Amino acid sequence: MRTFYDAGIVGGGVIGLMSAYFLSKAGIKVAVFEKGKIGCGASSAAAGMLGAHTETERADAFFRFAEESASLYPGLSAGLLEETGIDIQLVYNGMLKLAMTAEEAASLRDRAGKEPDVEWLSRDSVLKKESNLTEDLQGGLFIAKDGQVSPSALCRALARAVQINGGTILEGAAAGRIQRAEPSHYEVSAAGETHYCEALVITGGTWSGQLFGEVGISAPVHPVKGECLSIMPDGFRLASTVFHESCYLVPKSDGSIIIGATMEEGNWRAEPTIQGMSSLMEKAVSIMPCIKKGVFQKAWAGLRPAASDAKPYIFKHEGMKNLYAATGHYRNGILLAPKTGEMVRDLFLNRPVKEEYEREFGLNRRTEVKS
Structure with missing residues (x-):
């Protein structure tokens, strides 16, 4: 029996889970493919800080994105607690x-x-x-x-909320082969099965460069x-x-x-x-x-x-149908996760997104190596 999803999200760290959360809240049927346990990679190693001022000396698009993302946490924390009973331990200790x-x-x-x-x-x-x-x-x-949150509690709450909203979390499901089955969907081989997804969202963290290669995109992530x-x-x-x-x-x-x-x-x-x-x-x-x-x-x-410029990739691919990415968040995954999930949802639903964010985090931006 074939199982079809509106969106397959490859990577179950905080960025993948937040993307799945915002999409599932919008009524999109999602599946998250995680090769280990949810939040077991960079997300589990994070301290959970929400400090935009520590990451840049300039009031640029990245800083504005970070501030907007941090401002989403109070509502997100309250909503997740009500929906899942899990406290993400949001505190503002300065x-x-x-x-x-x-x-x-x-x-x-x-x-x-x-x-x-x-x-x-x-x-x-x-x-x-x-x-x-x-x-x-x-x-x-x-x-x-x-302030700060507990990264592990955040990932648990997001995963539970995705499931409550009809989404599927597949752990121990490394995405082996990914291919586009024109004109309708993507086929993802994971956990011994082939999964059929109308759209694909690459959120694989450090391994996103390899996943990009599976679909013919050159976007190095190290x-x-x-x-x-x-x-x-x-x-x-x-x-x-x-x-x-x-x-x-x-x-x-x-x-x-x-x-x-x-x-x-x-x-x-x-x-x-x-x-x-x-x-x-x-x-x-x-x-x-x-x-x-x-x-x-x-x-x-x-x-x-x-990425080479230490800025994330958040984009909808212009030449490949229904392909999205949210990855390369460097040391800011927890901080940037809510705004990233919101932007993935808006790109998916063709809602307006600020041009400076599309330009700053797009696939074809001019990248400079950050020293």
Whole structure:
């Protein structure tokens, strides 16, 4: 017996699940094909931060997309809780972006003067807010509205909501062969069966480049390995997320602190290393000296999917019928997921999408290698 779906979504991380969620809420019959467990890739390695200000220094299209995406979380959180009973643990604990040098302080003060929702704090004001931070700092930006979610809870809630809305979640279903059966549908071989999908949405994270190759598209996506660890404080606490350069300290609801993340281009091995842990600990202690008293809990690693310009691909293919993609979200998958899912839905239903987003995240954009 043949099973037909309106849309087959290849990849069950947060981007695939969010795309399936928005499509299923719009009445589209979806199937999510995930080779492992839902959310088991880069999504499971994320700290869950919702901080647009940490990812760019410019108020460009990417920043506006990130802010719009973050603003969707309160409604999304309430809706998922009502629909599934799962709390995605959305909290707004604020973020401190630290300045350790006079040059960094001047840059952040300038941003505070130009951007809404951010406040420059002097060294003393930062230490009044977080007394355990190093005294060797110049000050910092405080972004009160920045928050976080639990990535694992988010993925569970999205998957459950997709099922409630008539969608299908197929775990252990790696998409082997994908081909277009003109003129009507795509055929996806997964879990020992052939599945028939009128449309295809590629959301395969780091493996999206290979999936693109299956349908004849050249759009390289490469892994950027990120390692993290968590500790349980002993006699101290952290209230706000703290960020400096590429290191973040994220306090979680159980009192633990996630420390991340390393960045290693082109490494396909998703295991933590002694070198990675050592570098994270050294940086974390330089930010918050007493963290060395914390009790080590665990370490992990994930493979962030990145295009050469570190911006995601979100598009409807112009030359191949009913082919869509949402991938390459680098280290911003959790932050960008709601707006990405909304954009996939709108592209699918031929609803208006902002031209700057189609241009910025399109397949044929001019890409520059981000250093």
